[in-house]
Amino acid sequence: MKYSFKNDYSEGAHPKILEAILQTNEVQQNGYGEDEYSMRAKKLIKEHLNAEAEVFFVSGGTQANLTFISAVLKPYQSVISAETGHIFHHETGAIEATGHKIETIATLDGKLTPALIAMHLNKVEPVHMTMPALVYISNSTELGTFYSKDELVALWEFCQQRNLWLFMDGARLASGLAAGDLTLADVAKHTDAFYIGGTKNGALLGEAIVINNVLLHQDFVYNMKMRGALLAKGRLLGLQFLVLFQNGLFFELGHHANKMAAQLSGGIKTLGYDFLTDSKTNQIFPVFPNTVIAKLREQYEFYDWLKINEEKTAVRLVTSWFTKLSVVNEFVDDLKLAGV
Amino acid sequence: MKYSFKNDYSEGAHPKILEAILQTNEVQQNGYGEDEYSMRAKKLIKEHLNAEAEVFFVSGGTQANLTFISAVLKPYQSVISAETGHIFHHETGAIEATGHKIETIATLDGKLTPALIAMHLNKVEPVHMTMPALVYISNSTELGTFYSKDELVALWEFCQQRNLWLFMDGARLASGLAAGDLTLADVAKHTDAFYIGGTKNGALLGEAIVINNVLLHQDFVYNMKMRGALLAKGRLLGLQFLVLFQNGLFFELGHHANKMAAQLSGGIKTLGYDFLTDSKTNQIFPVFPNTVIAKLREQYEFYDWLKINEEKTAVRLVTSWFTKLSVVNEFVDDLKLAGV
Amino acid sequence: MKYSFKNDYSEGAHPKILEAILQTNEVQQNGYGEDEYSMRAKKLIKEHLNAEAEVFFVSGGTQANLTFISAVLKPYQSVISAETGHIFHHETGAIEATGHKIETIATLDGKLTPALIAMHLNKVEPVHMTMPALVYISNSTELGTFYSKDELVALWEFCQQRNLWLFMDGARLASGLAAGDLTLADVAKHTDAFYIGGTKNGALLGEAIVINNVLLHQDFVYNMKMRGALLAKGRLLGLQFLVLFQNGLFFELGHHANKMAAQLSGGIKTLGYDFLTDSKTNQIFPVFPNTVIAKLREQYEFYDWLKINEEKTAVRLVTSWFTKLSVVNEFVDDLKLAGV
Amino acid sequence: MKYSFKNDYSEGAHPKILEAILQTNEVQQNGYGEDEYSMRAKKLIKEHLNAEAEVFFVSGGTQANLTFISAVLKPYQSVISAETGHIFHHETGAIEATGHKIETIATLDGKLTPALIAMHLNKVEPVHMTMPALVYISNSTELGTFYSKDELVALWEFCQQRNLWLFMDGARLASGLAAGDLTLADVAKHTDAFYIGGTKNGALLGEAIVINNVLLHQDFVYNMKMRGALLAKGRLLGLQFLVLFQNGLFFELGHHANKMAAQLSGGIKTLGYDFLTDSKTNQIFPVFPNTVIAKLREQYEFYDWLKINEEKTAVRLVTSWFTKLSVVNEFVDDLKLAGV
Structure with missing residues (x-):
């Protein structure tokens, strides 16, 4: 799955x-x-x-x-x-x-x-x-x-x-x-x-x-x-x-989602990719070559957002209150492999 | 409560x-x-x-x-x-x-x-x-x-x-x-x-x-x-x-609700009370003297349904998938006391 | 026509x-x-x-x-x-x-x-x-x-x-x-x-x-x-x-319509017919035998309003700003003939 | 007026x-x-x-x-x-x-x-x-x-x-x-x-x-x-x-409106003015200097349509089934004077 x-x-x-x-x-x-x-x-x-x-x-x-x-x-x-x-x-x-x-x-x-x-x-x-x-x-x-x-x-x-x-x-x-x-x-x-x-x-x-x-x-x-x-x-x-709303759980979950997105963005940036927008929330829009996207799709589900040109597309990645750091890191690792 | x-x-x-x-x-x-x-x-x-x-x-x-x-x-x-x-x-x-x-x-x-x-x-x-x-x-x-x-x-x-x-x-x-x-x-x-x-x-x-x-x-x-x-x-x-819909739970719960209503109706009838309608579903409409209703209200919540005359009112009692037999029997007991 | x-x-x-x-x-x-x-x-x-x-x-x-x-x-x-x-x-x-x-x-x-x-x-x-x-x-x-x-x-x-x-x-x-x-x-x-x-x-x-x-x-x-x-x-x-609204034409026309209806009612009453309501406006509801209605229908158009019994029906007659006294009188004459 | x-x-x-x-x-x-x-x-x-x-x-x-x-x-x-x-x-x-x-x-x-x-x-x-x-x-x-x-x-x-x-x-x-x-x-x-x-x-x-x-x-x-x-x-x-729809009046009136618009366009073109669109219907959109528009407004009513630049505006002139040739010609004459 x-x-x-x-x-x-x-x-x-x-x-x-x-x-x-x-x-x-x-x-x-x-x-x-x-x-x-x-x-x-x-x-x-x-x-x-x-x-x-x-x-x-x-x-x-x-x-x-x-x-x-x-x-x-x-x-x-x-x-x-x-x-x-x-x-x-x-x-x-x-x-x-x-x-x-x-x-x-x-x-x-x-x-x-x-x-x-x-x-x-x-x-x-x-x-x-x-x-x-x-x-x-x-x-x-x-x-x-x-x-x-x-x-x-x-x-x-x-x-x-x-x-x-x-x-x-x-x-x-x-x-x-x-x-x-x-x-x-x-x-x-x-x-x-x-x-x-x-x-x-x-x-x-x-x-x-x-x-x-x-x-x-x-x-x-x-x-x-x-x-x-x-x-x-x-x-x-x-x-x-x-x-x-007891003990600030609502706010804590929002912070977590953003933190996971930031971690994800950071990893993607490190690998040299650009972004459609400079998002600080839980939705990020990296721009990948279509070949990379095809490889990522073997393991991940995400939406295409905007066709940049014949070779590149901005995709949307969404993190959440539930997203685990391990999954984020794995994605970055897989992205690294996909880009080779 | x-x-x-x-x-x-x-x-x-x-x-x-x-x-x-x-x-x-x-x-x-x-x-x-x-x-x-x-x-x-x-x-x-x-x-x-x-x-x-x-x-x-x-x-x-x-x-x-x-x-x-x-x-x-x-x-x-x-x-x-x-x-x-x-x-x-x-x-x-x-x-x-x-x-x-x-x-x-x-x-x-x-x-x-x-x-x-x-x-x-x-x-x-x-x-x-x-x-x-x-x-x-x-x-x-x-x-x-x-x-x-x-x-x-x-x-x-x-x-x-x-x-x-x-x-x-x-x-x-x-x-x-x-x-x-x-x-x-x-x-x-x-x-x-x-x-x-x-x-x-x-x-x-x-x-x-x-x-x-x-x-x-x-x-x-x-x-x-x-x-x-x-x-x-x-x-x-x-x-x-x-x-x-696995193993007929849906139907079983409906049966249970009706059974509890029938048990409740039976007990009420035994005590000599009439009903507004002859219901076989989980909503029943017994007719009680207002004095009885007042006493029941000390322990139970239910809706008045129809004023019959100055002394009597039809009420609505609803049972459900959750209603327990013990509660039904208790109500009938309490009704008996209330009617004395 | x-x-x-x-x-x-x-x-x-x-x-x-x-x-x-x-x-x-x-x-x-x-x-x-x-x-x-x-x-x-x-x-x-x-x-x-x-x-x-x-x-x-x-x-x-x-x-x-x-x-x-x-x-x-x-x-x-x-x-x-x-x-x-x-x-x-x-x-x-x-x-x-x-x-x-x-x-x-x-x-x-x-x-x-x-x-x-x-x-x-x-x-x-x-x-x-x-x-x-x-x-x-x-x-x-x-x-x-x-x-x-x-x-x-x-x-x-x-x-x-x-x-x-x-x-x-x-x-x-x-x-x-x-x-x-x-x-x-x-x-x-x-x-x-x-x-x-x-x-x-x-x-x-x-x-x-x-x-x-x-x-x-x-x-x-x-x-x-x-x-x-x-x-x-x-x-x-x-x-x-x-x-x-110049020179009160609006009000004058309303009066005329009512006057024609009153004239019509008066004539119908004189011939001994009852009314469903005692209307003083331009809609009147006389009750006629169905045989009379059938004869009137040969010369006039009007709506049936309410079936009174097997033999009688209340009809609706509407007069207007335009209705002429001659037409009203003719209708009463024709009603007289229809009732013979 | x-x-x-x-x-x-x-x-x-x-x-x-x-x-x-x-x-x-x-x-x-x-x-x-x-x-x-x-x-x-x-x-x-x-x-x-x-x-x-x-x-x-x-x-x-x-x-x-x-x-x-x-x-x-x-x-x-x-x-x-x-x-x-x-x-x-x-x-x-x-x-x-x-x-x-x-x-x-x-x-x-x-x-x-x-x-x-x-x-x-x-x-x-x-x-x-x-x-x-x-x-x-x-x-x-x-x-x-x-x-x-x-x-x-x-x-x-x-x-x-x-x-x-x-x-x-x-x-x-x-x-x-x-x-x-x-x-x-x-x-x-x-x-x-x-x-x-x-x-x-x-x-x-x-x-x-x-x-x-x-x-x-x-x-x-x-x-x-x-x-x-x-x-x-x-x-x-x-x-x-x-x-x-008797004798083609509907079509005739449409033709008349367009003809008057064409006459108006022709006159305006003769005076050297451009148009926003090349209309053949009864709405035309000539472009006039604002100074000309101000003078025309003393005698005519019409809508501004689009500001072209600081000095010029396209206006909308509408002819109709009723427009008379004499009025069209007068407008062109007045436009000539206004442009002097």
Whole structure:
């Protein structure tokens, strides 16, 4: 069986999560998120947030995005996203299916800036075009980049001035935070809402939507039920986030994933290969000759990302909370052999 | 802590499911339902189905209903449901949120019949009213009743004649099947689609949508992704159904739930109490004096269902795959004391 | 050719409207409602309204209903309507197609009251059911009844207390107002929004949506464009309402329609026939023997409304701004002959 | 008052249309498109079509686009359009509001080609991206260009091969046809559906949707009613198309608009000015110095289209069925003076 660097959701869950599931299995709990684990997990997460924020658990990222975005936009309003944004590129029209246009901005690195958004807004005509009302960013981005504190603050201030909501897709938030100087409290302070990704950071499933803006969280649970995002056994989501936010496990797993990626990058660089981007998160994009790729494919699974020229391709390698140092080192060794 | 008869999703999962999750935790698998457990589970379920049927796993019942129904209806088409149907009564407008009207029929017992539907169809005018195209039934129903084989066959033949799809909500399918003479193969043969409920029958979460009609399952997975119903770690759903369908565990758990309900009913009858309906499934509706209810509430949790008169109320008691005989007997003992 | 009493939109437009269209035909005007006729018509209508109200012209009633209702509801919110309400009964799921459930209340006469709505609200459970947020009424109703000032004020005060918007479908507003003691200013004062029907009161087409509540009209024109309700040659709508509201033509035509209906009712009563309802608007519902109906059908077109028994049927006769006294008298004469 | 070259819907309707409205005003007709004028108009239009085509009248272009496109796409399917396409650029998210993504292709001239679409299709991934199912083109385009017969046939054959519906937005079809070698019969033969624009070619309002593909027109009228696009007095639309298609008036008016544009272009060229595109339809895009534009603006209204550099701007001048030769000549004279 080949080892996969395809993504960060190839394995199950962190052992501490499984242990908690086992230990609480026979305890009766209320349904639909009214269980004690969910309540305790929310309390724990709120310690990082401002006093009025509310937390809601859902099963996955597309569900988090579509439920939140459709809840806050008026029918004629649209969301602004980088062209590479997950909601535009890889969610099968989930946002449009709720009735809203995504207006896209071309970027070099998957990140939006006040200048880029301002240029876009200049082209918007009233009435005959949708009204942009929400800015969607991902951290880390689909290209492995991340936002620094200064960058997020600048975006936030711009959005405040322009009357735009700011929403951060945190499917890979743990990795994004571990890569730079942003804290969870910073994100809470400088967005209207964001979600904390569990699926890609050690949970069986689950994302925690955090709504900081008190104008936006009222009745949000109705939207969840209506979109099929309110689990009967909500305990399963609450319990996992309870474990993840006890003793900083969530942050630790993000650090681990990045560390393994850095180790991998370092090894690849040592062998003389270039990278498409200079990533500090858990997704890296080395450029290999196609012949090398063919040899690596005998032992590993990973995605091609971009054809550079007839001979070279950038591939995507993803590490995770689970990735072991031994596997990373083995890959570098195999790469060395493949390149001979 | 009070014991809860409120529903059949108060506990976690069957131990065999937890065991399988533990054992496979470190095995890498593809995402989005392309894992080997999902594939094996589908194969196992298909042994009960016709050759062309396809199986799809989603997180919950509302999600199953909205994803399937919105996938098969044209924009101007509607779904017919009993007034008590879960999609009409308790899913926060999830179907309407996908753009479709639910046309309701009043029933005595939560069950639709060819005669009831025929009367409804007589009132439908073309063009200015929606066109009914799908009949939604639940088995067991929200009132604890279930369909016999004859009843389902009659509905199916009627729907075939009238060019209506027939869809069965199987949130409590295990209990519904255990109560009567229907088999899973019968359901597969006499519906266009149905779903097999895991959440209420021993899984942590998960429902298996079965689409028997080859005209309806093409590209269904696009709809799942679009509605946020395609889990990244689909393995979690596949694995659970794999366990549930090995050695008939799924059916066994349904039988157990019904048996516990029958034991509970028997004890209550012996004490001289009446019932709102004569249920053979895992939901029973005894009628108690309000004074008795008040005493029971000191030790148990359950829902009031219907006020009979100033002195009496029908309550709902739900047993499950997990309910223990000792608890049932204790309840009957406590009821005896409460009625003194 | 048979004479039709089927509806109030069988003929074209009032001659004054046609004259205005002819006279202004070659004048260049801005598109999309920015023409001078629309602006003058709005000003004229606003003389009846409070200072902050805004007026918007659209092509038809279903369009008015769906554009307004979908603009003010949040995704999980629903609209309350009588079971006989046009939006529920005869608009092909137009409201549901925008994502919203209609919650219905059975009535005797097509009219909602605070008591009826209060009883309905008692049954609404949070989160798992949609949240009613808007009350939809028609004046005159689909059954020919109308609201008195006291009735509307009572509804309005109830809606204010319960945090519900109140919206009046005025497809037949001219007839509704002419029948009772309500004025246009009363309607403006005691609803959040309503529309003034042109199509059924002498226009070629067109309804004027009036939004009294300043919270609701912001950006409404975006919704119009998005729903395909913003006409390029908006002048056609504006000009017609300009004519209708000059010298009270709109009100005069409503009076005429009712007067013709009263004349018709009077004649029918004189001949000894009963009525299904005691209508004072332009729709009347006499009960005739089927033999009489068969004879009338040789010369007239009209709809059967309700089968009373094997021998008798209530029919609907509709008069309009155009109906001539001579035609009414002829019908009564023919009815006399048919009954011999 | 300034003369406007802003668009082709600044005036009312062709005198023959007004005359027909006047003459038929008192004739009773059935509602909702069941009137005799609509039936006769459909018959007349069908003489240009294949035997199975069906014709449906609606009020405007956005309504035509959204009603048709939402009727034929499955929920997860998308429409392909040029980036300049009206549905993407200027309809306030009307298509997205019905739940569908628009996938855009950058073009030089607003026209799609098989090669451009093929390149786009190569980038589409299954399941995680929407499935393109319909190609939307405009003729003439938003940039004044048009499709030749060869170009349309090539597109049609490509769409047939790739299992894509082909839909033509004909808001300016009369001008598009008059510019090249395409006939209405060609359009009918080489698209699945298109619409014939009345609003911009002499009608008060109205577009005729033609559905050539028998798979697509069944029950279409339900979609019209549901979207608020079925006029009660459908006679108004039918009658206008009846007049437009008697004695070729529709085609004649398109020719006139183009002829006036050609005359205008000729005059402008004579004065030495360049054009942004070489348009043969009724929209032309001359490039003028900003100083000239400022002088012209004292007497004329028109839209700026594209800033060429600090000194020059391309403007858009639109002629119509109504434009008089004298006005064109005057403009050229005034341009001459302005350029001195």
